[in-house]
Amino acid sequence: MTRVTSSAHAIARPNVATAPRRAVVVDDEVPLANVVGSYLQRDGFEVHLVHDGADAVDVLRQVDPDVVVLDLGLPGMDGVEVCRRLRTFSDCYVLMLTARAEEVDTLIGLSVGADDYMTKPFSPRELMARIGVLMRRPRRVSAVAAVTAPVLEVGDLVIDPTGREVHLAGEPVPLTRTEFDVLAALAAEPARAFSRRALIEAVWGAGWVGDEHLVDVHVLHVRQKLGDTADRQQYVRTVRGVGYRIGTGQ
Template sequence: MTSSSVSARRAVVVDDEQPLATLIGSYLERDGFEVHLCHDGVQAVAVLRDVDPDVVVLDLGLPGVDGVEVCRQLRTFSDCYVVMLTARSEEVDKLIGLSVGADDYMTKPFSPRELMARITALLRRPRRTATVVATPAAPPIEVGALRLDVEAREAYVDGALVPLTRTEFDVLAALAARPGTVLTRRALIDAVWGPGWIGDDHLVDVHVLHVRQKLGDTAKDQRFVRTVRGVGYRIGVGA
């Protein structure tokens, strides 16, 4: 299943339920994507390397190499957007999927239209490798040992580059852009995923957890990202 347009955005759907993969692929094709379908993890890794997709819809429970390992390998060579699918609703599945670099998750059964709405929201955000129009560079944001270069989309702690995913970077940048302001989960969803995004807003908590881990921060210290109980999050002071 592919389209012939050279300029089409590319999507890879990885799911061992072939009818479901075909259904998702048909929705993506209608939206102008060149679509590639895979039904096992080993095949998926090879196709992902070859296709260089813009977005991947990835089932967690694949035979052989599971979705977590596929995503882990994918993140070594691509910063494409990943929506993880899981047939189980346990929080641990969601946490595992996102910990290896997935941007969003959906629990089966789900609406293909909702999936497309989430993909559309993700693709409104810039890729790290996108061409930047020449404009006056914004100065880096510094929070103690944290240095956030929004123009280059890079974060450093004590001078060392921190390997944040695009979503993790966007969450951190949204907080850093509003020092002293507490952002609710919904406000962060609007800032990062867009106001049209629908789903579980606790997705924000998972990404904040990973941001803290990668920055060497903890929920106890909260040097860089502070929790305001019952409200949301704000950028810390670096100490």
Template structure:
């Protein structure tokens, strides 16, 4: 009897850790390696962008306060060629720093000092997305239409008036969560459960930042909310496109 062929090896997930604190980068990298990641360490922003091009990582752990090319600019440049998950590290708790970092496409952030276990928990939540709870919502149809906006769920593409709109993974997932429930107002917590998963812990105001970025890309404003509408004191719902 011919023996069955051995299963193909599972490709290791790839991570890039970017921090000018060499000891911290090594510590984070060590935890990621124990979780089975192939890890590349970088200590400056310019190098990080080039490494991300070469490695094509699943996730980037990115320090906001890098010297020279800072984390915001690194994230902005990465988003021109990669939709990997980006988890931002910041030693500055000022809200403006966090909001700027998320608005260029970061998916989550952790404030220093942090425990490596907390960091790995956040990494694993990101990489498990989309995560189904014990009572998952009905699956979204293959495509969702909101006036001139088309959200192709299967292809993970968004088109407005026939023109493709480039959204990050998080932005696309938030838009899909809203568009698939056109008659329902979703609170921040509901959106976090739908996009990040029920196990996510952190500041739920990061939803506001991602919604703002979706609006900017769709040409919406706080006054003219054609696609994503704010229901004051409750949350967000999809608009009509008019």
């Protein structure tokens, strides 16, 4: 496990041909970070620990992680700002930790691109189960792409499951991994109205456990990026009493 502190200037990188999955744990509670890091290391990850928000952004650029465990309350720069900056150069999976259970903290964290969240105190085993679900998702997307049309079109909206690209009226739409997966799942079955649970199983997997309202936050962000509003739901529609379905583009 690599422990990265404010005095670190470089991080050893493994041989590309044999590089394991990389994880960065960003938490100022050193004992907790060590425990999380040890669990990740046992699961085969190359682990880097950071205890300060400002240092985290530099480390994340160097490491190019597959997954980040990111505390909301950090010294120097909070987890929301770290995540915001991370999303300008990486689409890695982000699981956010918070000691505050208020809904506003969750919504703020997810609004900058976190894929999942957990409230402290938590079980390290549950944390690893959540990370396992996130890491399996790329294979789920590939499976969906294999059984659907190479390109999905909804009016002016074009979704490429293989290239994981979205264009609206010819312009690229910058979705996070989770936002893309939610939109692609809806578009792959245009006749289906998805409940929150059904969308969770399609995107996060059947083994995911947590607050199902997480879906609402990601749908809201997809709508905002596609220009949908509560009154004009062209691309993602609310089905009252059920959940969501893909729109018609009109």
